[in-house]
Amino acid sequence: MHRLLAFLLALFCFLFCLLGSEISNQNQRNLEVVWFTSTPFIEEDGNGNISGIEPEMFELFKEYMKNMKGESIGLTFTKAENFINILDRVKANDDPNIVGASALSITADRKGYAQFTETYLPDITVLVSSEGTPIVNTIEEKLEMIRSLTAVTIRGTKYETLLRNLKADTGIDFEVVYITSDMNILDGVMSAPNRFGFIDLPIYLMLIQKGGEVTRQNFFNTQGDGYAFILPDSSIWKSDLDEFLTDPNSKAAIAKIISKYLGEELYEFIDNLYGGPELSTSILTKEKELQLALIKNANLKLEEGQAFQQTLIVGVIVILIFFVVIGYLFYNNQKTTRLLVGQKDRIEEQQKDIRVKNQQLMNRNAQLVALNEEKNNLVKILAHDIRSPLSQIMMVVDIVNQNMKDQFSEVEVKMLSQVSISAERINQMVTKILDVDGLEETRIKVLQERVDVSEIMRDVGQRYRPIAAKKNIELTVELCENHNIIRTDHLLLLLVLENLISNAVKFSEPNTMVSLSSKCEYDNVLFRISDEGPGFSEEDKKKVFNKFQKLSAKPTAGEVSTGLGLSIVKKYVQDLGGKVWLESEEGKGSTFFVKLTV
Structure with missing residues (x-):
């Protein structure tokens, strides 16, 4: 029973609080501030703040x-279409929650259709004209x-x-x-000669405090x-706003806000101005004070700049003399030893x-010995497995041609000749198969040598220009301008470039161009081999570097292609x-790129 009463009491408190919050929200007043740009009183930045x-x-x-x-009141800022629109909203007198x-400024005309709060700053207007007036x-x-002048103003x-x-x-x-x-009337007056207006x-x-140029009449x-x-x-807000504006604590806080934007000195001056004959004199006096302060600040900055410049000049002269003396002494001390050091x-x-050349020779000799040994082993295997029966076939064909040629018809003679030609082609292809051994990772010893990029490119160009010339193909070589020396394996790099140039010439039509160029950077070198051949299809590009791939492009002069070159x-x-x-x-056409790290 006690638990039930406690639960009902808690539920009642919850509902009471919820109802009170709802009533409070319904009773909250909201004040809409209708405004338009008037720097520095109210404005909007590029982000809408x-x-x-x-x-x-x-x-x-x-x-x-x-x-x-x-x-707790709600506060909403609504930007009007223009200044007159603010007055039109107030004049409509149909919304008691706008301000x-x-x-x-408080004017008699506006008092005829609206009411004003207490003032927060004196309203003083001066007449200014363009610079030079x-x-x-x-x-x-x-x-x-x-x-003689044109006035600038804003309607309403x-x-x-x-x-x-x-x-x-x-x-x-x-x-x-x-x-x-x-827009700002002051900007309109300053934007052209022979203008004036009230601001x-x-x-x-x-403007005067910042050093702006304009004439005040x-x-x-x-x-x-x-x-x-x-x-x-x-409006239902006048009494609240008046109490706020006349409250001593609020007035002190408002003074700090205005001083933040106008400067404390300008705010105190404007806030203490009186009307009558003293007004013009007071403004003129303050104007001169600001101008003198501006001149004083400029003179101080000029003097500081001149003092700094003089100090800098003296310092530079002292440093130069110091370096001249040190340099002279250093030159005399080093003069006798410079030739010996050189x-x-x-x-x-x-x-x-x-030492480098000796090491290169030793490395090259070891590599050549290893390659020669591998080649000899492969030749022995090929000779044993292929060339022996191939030689027997060719010998039998020769015997038949010599002893029984007259017994065969013309068609049979041609067939024997074709057999002989095919056997010879197989014999030539055995040589190409030697490159297969180079694809085995365990057989290649990579050396790190000093390689002259320009030298190796000239070597490749000289080797393949005669081959290209037979097909009337122009082979160009464009060398690096700097960083020509890299550390890599001279022989392997030579084989790479030769294979790519050979393919480019092999698959290019006569009267075209093949180019070999390089770009040497501080940490890499990029070789570029381009031709004007048939290019590669999308399907060919997927398998171009695979072993034994026969692609759609064919050699243009009947050259032999085993499909191993690019995989090598x-x-x-x-x-x-x-x-x-x-x-x-x-x-x-096609372009192959080879990038090596220096």
Whole structure:
């Protein structure tokens, strides 16, 4: 019974909390901030993040409502199509949960259809003109300047209202250029000569502080009621926002936010400005202070740069003198021994070359002896197994031809002749079979010798040019320009290149070209053998390096092909620690690549 009561109590508490949370969510208020770009008050970066004075103020307001009133509010920022669209949304007066923000000035016209919060920054506007425009003082000069310049402004803003007032006061119908509300009037004035316009004082002072060039005319300075947020008459947020803006702690935090974007010095100056005759004097004084500070900083940087340059020059001179003295002493000390050292180096290099050549000769002799022994063994086997019965066949055919030729018909004589020719071909193929022995891994001894790449390529070219010339094929050899010496097996590399050149000539049509080239890098050498032959089909490329493969391409002059050449090439290249591959399209020739590590 007690367990049942405890369960029901826990269930009741859970449902009560769930219901309370649901009611709280339904009662949460959401404030929509309608804004448009006004740097540095509110703007958007390329990633869609909103920053500036006013967004940080609203985030501060959100914390204020939670901490001071215990209310969690929702905050949404909605970018308007333009500046006028902000005022249109507020003027519609159909949404009590919106507020307009974009460095908005309090004007009589706007008060007619909306309400404003308390101000957070003085609203001071100055008139500026393009760089190089003279500063005017007399009434006549002012009128002449306005008559000769073109104004820049944005529709629906206080700046346009000030220009209309200026036209009415002076009676001059000057030209006005309108820019879109996402642009800056200051940029429009600076982008062309003979322009002027009204801009906010903070924007102007920030430009001067950064060393920007623009002329401020010391008249028509105006001070409005201040910057504030605009609300529809039906708004339910005015009292909360006013309490927030007038709260001492909030005002201190807002001052830090504005100082972050304007600079603490500029913010304190603007926040303490008063209207009346002192306004122009105060602005002019601050303007000169900023310009003097800019000049002072520039002079300090120039002096620092000059001091660093002088120190650097002195240091370089001292180092140069030090090196000259050391070099002179070193030269005198080494002069007497330089010739002896040079002679010693040359003798050691000659001895090294002699040792290397002797080692190469010994290695080559051992390799040739081993190869000759293998060849002799294979020849003995072939002679015993093939050539003995083959010789008997050829002898019988010769005897028949000599003694019984007259007894045979013409067809039978031709058949005997064909038998003789076939036997001779078999005899020639026995020689080709000698390469089969080279494919056995245990029979190849790979040497590491100094091999001149250019020399071995010239050797191959000289050997095969006469063979290529018989088919009217041009054989070209392109040598490396550097890193010609590599360590590898001279004989195996020679056999690889000979096989590839031989195949290229064998399968190429007359009046074509075969090329042998190489590219030598610091750690590898790449050989390239190209021809203009029939190329390889996709099926042929899969089995091109296999033993005894008869591919679709045929020799062009009746040459013999056993299908062993490329398998021998692959075996030897692997023994040398390299790679071989083929690039070819059927009917467009072939290129074999051999890459060896230096």
